[in-house]
């Protein structure tokens with residue numbers, strides 16, 4: 001086949017609504033998220049324990065140098081997990097990356113976790129559930145035409161009992177960075193979008209967890 005014939009066979013990315021009899025979605029850009037789609041995500045997210053999903057302007061995301069200090073000092077996942085620093089993009093890359101997005105979704109869930117400071121199976125199972133929820137909604141958004149959809153997860157990846165880092169990741173298709181690993185100040189961002197949050201003082205209290213999906 002000569003090059004001219006090849007070109008003819010390329011299906012345009014912004015394909016219109018029909019290919020043969022099959023309906024297809026066009027890719028989108030800078031359109032935000034409709035109420036219908038938010039509702040659909042909400043129904044799907046509930047299966048993973050997500051109670052609310054809030055759409056907001058990506059400009060409300062606060063990025064700050066100090067966040068990485070918290071990862072670097074005082075967290076056992078630093079230099080031990082593919083979803084955490086230093087395996088994740090540095091702050092200057094993050095600023096450039098965020099400039100390529102227009103909308104973000106905040107995914108909010110809650111849990112009672114008496115084992116917050118312990119490495120238990122129960123805690124890991126919960127973490128994997130929230131993780132899968134974020135990745136599943138990211139995939140749903142891709143299928144809805146948001147080709148740039150990208151999930152930032154809550155808590156270090158726990159898909160493996162012990163992360164393979166620095167050896168190759170065991171589940172690269174599921175691997176995503178955590179919100180904080182991208183130097184995102186979560187509390188500052190929550191304030192910007194009008195969500196009040198407070199420190200849980202007792203392990204018997206209900207904790208909130210937050211993950212995000214970036215969109216354009």
Ligand code: SF4
Nearest residue numbers: 157160163164169170
């Ligand atoms: S899937 Fe496994 S190896 Fe990959 S980042 Fe998660 S815990 Fe680490």
